[in-house]
Amino acid sequence: MTVGPTQSHPPRRIARTKPLVIPPLARSLYLTSLWVPLIGLGLFFLYPLALIVQRSFVQRDGNLGVGNYIDVLSMGHILGVVRNSLVMSGLTTLICVLLGFAIAYLLQRTRARLRWVISIALLLPLLAPSLVQALGLIFLFGRNGLISQATGWNLQIYGLWGLVISNSMYALPQAVMIIQASLRQSDTRQYDAAMMLGATPWRRFVDITLPNARFGLLSAAFVCFTVTITDFGNAAVIGGNYRVLATEIYAQVVGQMNFNMGAVIGILLLIPTLMAFYIEKIAAQRHTSGATEGAMPVAPDRRLLRDIPLGILGYGTAVFLIAVVATVVYASFVTLWPYRLDLTLRNYNITAQGGYGPLWISLIVSTQAAVIGTLMLFMLVVSQRRLGRGMAKAVYLLAIVPVGVPGLVLGLAYVLSFNVAGAIPGMLYGTTLLIALCNFYHYHSQGFLTMVSGIRAVPAQLEETVTCIGGNTLQGLRDVVLPIMLPTLVAVFFFLFMRSMVTLSAVIFLITPRLSVGAVSVLRLDQAGFATQAAAFSVCIMAVVLVALGMMKIALALVSRKPQVAQ
Amino acid sequence: MQLKIRNLEKYYGQFQALSDVDLDVGDEEFVCLLGPSGCGKTTLLRIIAGLEPYSAGTLELAGKDLSTVGAQNRGFGIVFQSYSLFQHMTVADNIGYGLRIRKTPPVERAAKVQKLMELVHLQSFAQRYPYQLSGGQQQRVAIARALAVDPALLLLDEPLSALDARVRNDLRLEIRDVQRRLRIPTIMVTHDQEEALIMADKIVCMNAGKIEQIGTPKEIYSRPRTRFVADFVGISNFLTPQLAQTVLPDLGSHAPDAQHLLALRPEDISVSISDGAQACITHASFLGNVTRLTVDLGETTLLAESHHSQGLKTGDRVAISVAPDAGVWVRA
The missing domain is CATH 1.10.3720.10 (MetI-like)
Structure with a gap:
C-alpha cells in the first residue's frame, strides 16, 4: 500500500493532459x-x-500606395494643424495634471472644509457634451459675453486659449479621479517610518507621495491627451481660426467627401495616442503598487501653509466650473443674450x-x-x-x-x-x-x-x-x-x-x-x-x-x- | 478501499507537478497530505476533487473510474482556507445550499441543517450572515455546508491556516471528532506537521511532486524513511555512517550502506556536565518545557534537548550519550 519515492525517471514524453469533465x-x-x-x-x-x-493607402488613381500621405503632408497648412493640435493638447494635459494633482491632494489628504462642493463641481463637466464648456465660456467671455459686455474688454476667447480652457474643464474631472485613486492607495506606515528617520513633511512628500502617485499622474496625462486631441465639440464651437486635426478631418470627410484623405488624418491622429498608450502600458508593467496588504491609509491632516494655496486652487476651479455650467443654464432661460435678460421658456420650444x-x-x-x-x-x-x-x-x-x-x-x-x-x-x-x-x-x-x-x-x-x-x-x-x-x-x-x-x-x-x-x-x-x-x-x-x-x-x-x- | 489512486502524474507544461502518485484512502480514514508549499499536495487534492486535469494515471472511487465524472457529479465535499461562504446568505442557507441544489424537500432540508448546526455548535447563529461571524465560526459553517450533502469524501484544503492558534487548536479536535462520528473518509492538505500528527490516521508526506513516505503519525515521526521526512517532521541531526561511529560509539545499529544517514532526534541525546571533556555547549535556547542545546563536538555540532533541572548553560563542557537503538538510518 505504501509507495516510497520512485527513482527519478529520465524525462519522459509529456503525457497529454486529460481534459476536465x-x-x-x-x-x-x-x-x-x-x-x-x-x-x-x-x-x-x-x-x-x-x-x-x-x-488611407488607396490613392486617387485606385492603386495602393502612400500617395494620400504625400498629398496630406504637402498640403501647406496640415503641418501647422498638427502642431496646433499638439500644442493645444499638450497645454491642456499640463494644466489638467498639475491642477488635477493639487485638487486630488486637497480632496484626499487634507481636511479642508466643504470638499464636497469641489467633488460636485467636478461632476458637472461629465454630465454634458464637451462643447457645453465652450458654450458657457462664450456666454461669459465671448464677443457678446456677459463679462465682456460688462467690462468692455475684448478677451479673444475664440482660438487656442478658449480651446485649452474648455478642454481642460472637460478633462480635469477625469484627471482628478485617476490621481485621487492613486493617492488613495497609500500606507501610513511608510510615512511613519520616514518620520522616525527624520524626514521633513516636504521630504516625505517628495520621497513617498510623488513616487507613489507617479503612475496615476502618467495615466491621467494619457487620458487628458487622448480625450482632448480629438475632441470635436469644443474645437467646432470655440476654436475660431485655430484649426486642429479634429475639425480638419471633419472638413475633409463631411465637407469635401474626401474619405481617403480623412483616413490619412485619422491615422495621423492614431500615432500620438498609440504612442501615449504604449508609454503608459510600459509604465504600468514597471509599476508596483506602493500599498501592500493590510495597508493603513494615510489619515488626512491640516497644515495651513499647504492647505490655503491648495484651497484657493480647488475652490477657484470649483467656482469656475459651476459658474460656466450655471451660465449655460441661465442663458437657456434668457430672451436675448446678453441684451435682454428677462426670463422666458421660449428657448425650450425647439423646432429647428x-x-x-x-x-x-x-x-x-x-x-x-x-x-x-x-x-x-x-x-x-x-x-x-x-x-x-x-x-x-x-x-x-x-x-x-x-x-x-x-x-x-x-x-x-x-x-x-x-x-x-x-x-x-x-x-x-x-x-x-x-x-x-x-x-x-x-x-x-x-x-x-x-x-x-x-x-x-x-x-x-x-x-x-x-x-x-x-x-x-x-x-x-x-x-x-x-x-x-x-x-x-x-x-x-x-x-x-x-x-x-x-x-x-x-x-x-x-x-x-x-x-x-x-x-x-x-x-x-x-x-x-x-x-x-x-x-x-x-x-x-x-x-x-x-x-x-x-x-x-x-x-x-x-x-x-x-x-x-x-x- | 474507498479511493484508489495509481500512477498519477501531472505536468504544467514542462514542469512535473506530480509524479507516480499512488494512494489509497479507506472508509472512515483521515488522511493528511503533508509537505512544504509547492510540493504538489494542493494540486493532488484538486485533482481528486475534479477541479484540475491530470496527465496520466487512474482514480477510482469504490471501484468506479472517476475520469469521466465531473467535479459537479462526484458528490465530494470541499472546504478551503478562505471559508468561501455566500456572503448574501444566512448561516442556515449556506449550510442548506447543497440540499437546495439537490431539490431536497424544505422540511427535510431544515431538519438536516438544524442537525448540522448542532454538530458544529452554531444553533444560535442560524439567521446570521457570514460577515457577522468570526473566522472560526465561518469555517465551521463551511464544514457543515460540505457535510450537508453526505459527501462520499471530504476534502479539506488547509482549512485551519487562516485561524489564530487557539481557535485552530479547538477546531482540529472538533473536525476530527465530527469526522469520527460521521465516518466520512477525509483528505486534508496541510503544511503544519503538528496538525498532521494530531489529526491524521495516515500521513502522506510529500516533497517536490513525489510521495516520500506514507504511514501513521507514529511511524512518520519515529521511523522516517528519508532524510526529507526526518527533517520536515520534527527536528533531526544527520550523521554520516563514519561520523556516527566516531562520535556515538555506544550506537548499536550500522548503516545499511554508505548512502544512508543516521537521523537522530534531539531528545534522544543525553547531555551531562563533564569537566575536561572536548564537547562544549555553544548555544542554549529556552523553549519553555525544555532547553535546546547546540553542542560542538569538534567534528560536528549536534542539537540536543535537556530539562531545566540540569541547569546547563553556554560554555559548559559536556559529554553526550545515546541509547544503543537510538536514531534511524534514512536515505540521504
Whole structure:
C-alpha cells in the first residue's frame, strides 16, 4: 500500500493532459460567452480600424500606395494643424495634471472644509457634451459675453486659449479621479517610518507621495491627451481660426467627401495616442503598487501653509466650473443674450434641427449601448477568467486597445465600413443600433477595466465549492458571481448610458438627415446662431444624465446593501 | 478501499507537478497530505476533487473510474482556507445550499441543517450572515455546508491556516471528532506537521511532486524513511555512517550502506556536565518545557534537548550519550 519515492525517471514524453469533465451545458455557455464578445470586437472594432488603414493607402488613381500621405503632408497648412493640435493638447494635459494633482491632494489628504462642493463641481463637466464648456465660456467671455459686455474688454476667447480652457474643464474631472485613486492607495506606515528617520513633511512628500502617485499622474496625462486631441465639440464651437486635426478631418470627410484623405488624418491622429498608450502600458508593467496588504491609509491632516494655496486652487476651479455650467443654464432661460435678460421658456420650444427628436434618439441609443455593452463585457470577463494565462492576457490587451483610438477615428472608420450599399453591413447604417455599438466600443476599455476589477472580487474557490456541492454553471453564476458583481454591473451600465448621452466625436459621422442625436443638436443649434436654444438643449441632456446618475446611486445603494439580521 | 489512486502524474507544461502518485484512502480514514508549499499536495487534492486535469494515471472511487465524472457529479465535499461562504446568505442557507441544489424537500432540508448546526455548535447563529461571524465560526459553517450533502469524501484544503492558534487548536479536535462520528473518509492538505500528527490516521508526506513516505503519525515521526521526512517532521541531526561511529560509539545499529544517514532526534541525546571533556555547549535556547542545546563536538555540532533541572548553560563542557537503538538510518 505504501509507495516510497520512485527513482527519478529520465524525462519522459509529456503525457497529454486529460481534459476536465465539463458538462455540455457549461461548455457551450462558456464558448458562447467568450466568442460573442470577441466576434463583436472583431466586427465592430478591428474590422473598421483595418479598413481605415487600408483606405488611407488607396490613392486617387485606385492603386495602393502612400500617395494620400504625400498629398496630406504637402498640403501647406496640415503641418501647422498638427502642431496646433499638439500644442493645444499638450497645454491642456499640463494644466489638467498639475491642477488635477493639487485638487486630488486637497480632496484626499487634507481636511479642508466643504470638499464636497469641489467633488460636485467636478461632476458637472461629465454630465454634458464637451462643447457645453465652450458654450458657457462664450456666454461669459465671448464677443457678446456677459463679462465682456460688462467690462468692455475684448478677451479673444475664440482660438487656442478658449480651446485649452474648455478642454481642460472637460478633462480635469477625469484627471482628478485617476490621481485621487492613486493617492488613495497609500500606507501610513511608510510615512511613519520616514518620520522616525527624520524626514521633513516636504521630504516625505517628495520621497513617498510623488513616487507613489507617479503612475496615476502618467495615466491621467494619457487620458487628458487622448480625450482632448480629438475632441470635436469644443474645437467646432470655440476654436475660431485655430484649426486642429479634429475639425480638419471633419472638413475633409463631411465637407469635401474626401474619405481617403480623412483616413490619412485619422491615422495621423492614431500615432500620438498609440504612442501615449504604449508609454503608459510600459509604465504600468514597471509599476508596483506602493500599498501592500493590510495597508493603513494615510489619515488626512491640516497644515495651513499647504492647505490655503491648495484651497484657493480647488475652490477657484470649483467656482469656475459651476459658474460656466450655471451660465449655460441661465442663458437657456434668457430672451436675448446678453441684451435682454428677462426670463422666458421660449428657448425650450425647439423646432429647428428636428426639435426634441434627437434627444429621444439619444435615449434609445444610450439604452441600447448600455444593455448590449454591459452584457457583452460581463460575458467577456466571466469567460476570460477560465482562459490560460497567455490567452487571458491577449484578450485583455484586445479589450483595452479601444481606449487608444480617438472617437473621431472610430466614427470615420464606421462610416467607411458601414456606409456601403447593399451589403449586410450597409443595413446597419442609419440605425440607432450602429450608433449604440460605436459608442459602446468607444468606451469599451473603461467598461472592461471596471468589470475586471469587479470580477476580481469574486472568489474562485466559492465557485469551485458550488461545483463540488453539485451546482451547475448557471447556479454558480446566480449564487456566486452575480451577487458580488451586481454593483459593478450597475456602474458599467450607467457609465455606458451617460457617456453615450453626451459623446459627440464618434457619432458626428454616423448621423443621417433622418437620424441625429442630442449632442449633435446642440452643436447644430449653436452653429445656426441659436445659442440660447443650444443652451436649452444642453440643459435637457444634463437633466437626463442627472436623472440617470440619481437612478444609479439608488440602484447601487439597493444592491450593495448588507443583508440585515432577522433576530 | 474507498479511493484508489495509481500512477498519477501531472505536468504544467514542462514542469512535473506530480509524479507516480499512488494512494489509497479507506472508509472512515483521515488522511493528511503533508509537505512544504509547492510540493504538489494542493494540486493532488484538486485533482481528486475534479477541479484540475491530470496527465496520466487512474482514480477510482469504490471501484468506479472517476475520469469521466465531473467535479459537479462526484458528490465530494470541499472546504478551503478562505471559508468561501455566500456572503448574501444566512448561516442556515449556506449550510442548506447543497440540499437546495439537490431539490431536497424544505422540511427535510431544515431538519438536516438544524442537525448540522448542532454538530458544529452554531444553533444560535442560524439567521446570521457570514460577515457577522468570526473566522472560526465561518469555517465551521463551511464544514457543515460540505457535510450537508453526505459527501462520499471530504476534502479539506488547509482549512485551519487562516485561524489564530487557539481557535485552530479547538477546531482540529472538533473536525476530527465530527469526522469520527460521521465516518466520512477525509483528505486534508496541510503544511503544519503538528496538525498532521494530531489529526491524521495516515500521513502522506510529500516533497517536490513525489510521495516520500506514507504511514501513521507514529511511524512518520519515529521511523522516517528519508532524510526529507526526518527533517520536515520534527527536528533531526544527520550523521554520516563514519561520523556516527566516531562520535556515538555506544550506537548499536550500522548503516545499511554508505548512502544512508543516521537521523537522530534531539531528545534522544543525553547531555551531562563533564569537566575536561572536548564537547562544549555553544548555544542554549529556552523553549519553555525544555532547553535546546547546540553542542560542538569538534567534528560536528549536534542539537540536543535537556530539562531545566540540569541547569546547563553556554560554555559548559559536556559529554553526550545515546541509547544503543537510538536514531534511524534514512536515505540521504
